[in-house]
Amino acid sequence: MKVFRKLLLVGAVGALFAACSKDLETADPTGPVEPGNGEIVSNTLGLAVSGMKSPVTELGSMETRSVIDEAVTLSFPEEPEVTRATGDTSATDAEKAVKNLWILQFGDEGKLVYKTMRKDVTASSLDVPLIGCDNSTVYAVANVGETKFDSAEVDKYALTTFEALSFDTTTEVDTTNGLPMIGSWTGQTKDPSASDKPKIELKRMVAKISFTCKKEVPMGHSFSLKSVQLCSVSPTTSYKAPVAGTIAPVSTANFFDYAKQSSAVLDKAYSWYVPENLRGTVSEITLPTDKGESKAPAHSTFIEVIGSYNDGSNPATDITFRIFPGANKTNDFNIARNYKYTITATVKGNNPTDLRVVVATDLCKNPFDESEEFANCYMVSKAGQTYKFDALHLANNATVAANAPKSVKVLWETNGAQKIIKSVELKNGWVYFTTAGESGDPITEGNAVIAVYDTTTPGNEQNVLWSWHIWSTQCNPAEDASWYQGNYKFMKYNLGADCTSAEGTVGRFGLYYQWGRKDPFIGVNPTAGISFGNQTSFAANTAPTYGGGTWTTAAVSSSVGTIDYAKKHPMTFITATASPYDWISGTRNDDLWGTGWSATGSTGGYNGNKGKKSCYDPCPPGYRVPPQDAWSNLSTTSGVFNWNSTTLGRKGTGTAQNFYPAAGYRNCNNGGGLCNVGSRGYCWSSSPYSSGGTFAGSLGFYSSGVYPQNSSYRAHGFSVRCVQNF
Known part of the structure; x- marks a missing residue:
């Protein structure tokens, strides 16, 4: 044509x-x-x-709770419509x-x-x-x-x-x-x-969110604003507008946060342009105080407000609010394109019953009786959740140092930068951290280590005061079926394992520990597979980690082989190539994991001492490293602990259902390299094999044998299978 x-x-x-x-x-x-x-x-x-225009509407008939119950009140100031008109100063x-x-x-x-x-x-x-x-x-x-x-x-x-x-x-x-x-x-x-x-x-194709924070606290109270941040922003938006009523997929990944506005001030407007994020409505919410994180749909966009609050009777503490914009202040979580959301939040108090107040979960609790218990490992199970632990007290209530910690950082983590720990800070002797992901989503399986320092500039290992292992897992030991061995109730998984992984995969291996040390060492790269057989070294196959720390090895010596050195170098595997093959230099320390040696009750070579959890025990609250007699009834002939050539590990029958993978070990005589991966498995006990001797007690197994009273060099890196406190 x-x-x-x-x-x-x-x-x-x-x-x-x-x-x-x-x-x-x-x-x-x-x-x-x-x-x-x-x-x-x-x-x-x-x-x-x-x-x-603004989509916000007042739902006065729904707002029945007295203002005294609200930690923060929201208002939506009217603004001129943003158009292309000449003279539109808005x-x-x-x-x-x-x-x-x-x-x-x-x-x-x-x-x-x-x-x-x-x-x-x-x-x-x-x-x-x-x-x-x-x-x-x-x-x-x-x-x-x-x-x-x-x-x-x-x-x-x-x-x-x-x-x-x-x-x-x-x-x-x-x-x-x-x-x-x-x-x-x-x-x-x-x-x-x-x-x-x-x-x-x-x-x-975007919306505009404008936010101002004010305060009207009771007489004698004070509030100072520290930071404002827009969080959980969608990474993409469609060119074509979505159909009315569409809810974005909950599985959408890679939501991110805009930069934190630090040193924020009251009465100042902060504005962001954001892609639409249609999360829908929650009909069960009828009160503004219930429009909080626990009831918000996954990936809902929110404004995080952090400040310091003093109620006049206690020292000032940090308080965090999460404000969810939407078409109303109760149940709408939609951010729609070409709309503006203008919000003024007025801080009224610190009432924790207001779900917009973020209450950090205290990890220093025994999961079985809620009693206070400090540990070197803390389990977290919720994505996008803020947690805290006491950085001044250790297991068995020992103190971390005479001087309080001055700074904190994530030393290492798995999966990628900020894939396990989204943020961390030190406040009044407590470590506060937020897990990666969105509230309501399954948490990412993985591990991290957080360290505190005696200087305000973290980084130098010589300034490490203490470090803690964070086990990010969907495992719930209190609910998961556990294996009773005699009087001991075991965890279902090795410490640090991925509980969502199948038997016969690297995820089940968990982490590796030198006997008596609290800090874990990373294991096999999940992409490497486990069909290695009886190899000698797989150091090159260790999984990658992210963060500021560097994995190293150091040969044992009078200066390296000390508890203080191990404490300050949580990423250094201390090797030993000659007897007594211990990472400790000089005299053996039998009591590092709290059991010590006792001949009383020792039968068949077992250390009969039960001991108690020590300040170096690597297990989380409610658990400890098992004593030497924990596996005493295992054998290859009784049929209760059978080898599986497909999953490369042993699993019990009847009431003994837990799977033990052949995770191999890290060899202290071979530069910390991985050995016997896929062919043998080892788990430490808390017990020395003999008083002041070369060996520590362990469980050892392979396809043709089980050794419940195994003896092993203390500098080796073995798995740990925790038992409930007794």
Whole structure:
């Protein structure tokens, strides 16, 4: 078909500039014009830039709780509508700008038939031709870049491809070049005299959240604001607006946080442009105080407010609020495109019954009786949850140091940077940390170590005061079936294992410990598999970790082989290549894990001493390293502990259902390299094998044998299977 090139007047001044009465102006084309096959017909395409209104409504009939119960009250100040109108002082330049305007026309067959781009649209009309079609869809896209659709080929680029596009909000939202906008129109473009003339209303592909914090605390109380942060932001948004009522998938990954506004001040407005995040409504919420983290849908966007609160009777403590924007202050968690959410939060108190107050879960509790118990390992089971532990007290109530810790950092973690621990800080002698992920999602299985330092600049191992292992796991020892061996109740998994992994996979191995040391060492790389057989060294297959620490080895010596050195170097595996093959230099220390030696009750070579949990025990609250007689009834002939050649480990029958993987060990005589992975398994007991001797007691097994009273060099790195305190 012959192409007739005619220019189309794109006008409608009242549409492009709402509330503007300027005379019509004509702008010359300034961008590429690429028509496809078809007759170019003069039509009048109207453009409008939609107002950015507030969706927030007051639900007065639902707000029945007295203000005295609210730790924070929310109000939604009225603001002028953000439009493209001249003289609209409420809109920023970014909100008003229309730059790099792409016109994309899709024809009868759903393929691109025409495209053009205009820069810096400030005039009231544009001359843009359209191809005459019976059924045409025309999109206008602004502020996404002047080369965004250069590669879209006429007669090839499909409408379905365009409408499936997503916009990367982690890198592409550049407010200096205007906010991304989009609009569309569908109809016929053959007859320009028809009443249904092309008209497009541009809407911003993002929302605006503005937040101000105020205070009205009771007399004698005080509150000071420390930081404000917008959290759980969607990494993408679709070009095509979602269908009304759509709820974004809960499984969407990689939500991220905007930079924290530190040193925040009261009465100042903080603003963010964010992609829409449609999380839906929760009908069971009827009170503002219940619109908190525990009831919010996963991945809901929220504003985190951190401050210091003093009620006049106790020392000031940090308090955290999480405010969830939405169309109301009770049950709506939707952030919709082209809307503005203007929120003023007034701090009234520190009432923890208000679910918008984030209460850090105290980890220093025995899970079986809720009594206070300090440990070197803490188990966490909720994603996006804030936890705390006492950094001044250790297991058996020993103190960490004469001087209080000055700083804290994540020394290492698995899976990736901030994949286990999202953030950590030290406050009033307590370590506060937030797990990665979104509240309500399953927690990521993995491990991390957090260290505190005696200096305000953490990093130098010589300044480490103490360190703690954080086991991020869905395992719940109090509920999971556990194996009773005599009088002992074992955990179902090795310390540090991935409880979601199948038997016969690396995830079940857990971590490795030198006898008497509290800090774990990383194991086999999960991507390496475990069918290694009886190899000698797999140091190169250790799993990667992330954080500020570096894994090293050091040969035992009078300066290296000390408890103080081990404490300050939690990532250093201390090797020993000669008798007595201990990481401790000099005299053996039998009591590092609290059992010591006692000949009383010792039968068949077992140390009969039960001891007590020590300050170096690596197990979490409620658990300890088992004494030497814990596996006394295991054998290869009784049929209660059978080898499985497929899963490469042993598993009990009847009441002894726990699986023990052949995780091998880290060899102190071979640079800490991994040995016997997939062919043998070892678990430490808390007991020395003899008084002051070379060996410590352990469980050892392989395909043809079980050794419940095994003896092993103390500098080796073995698995640990904790037992409930007794």
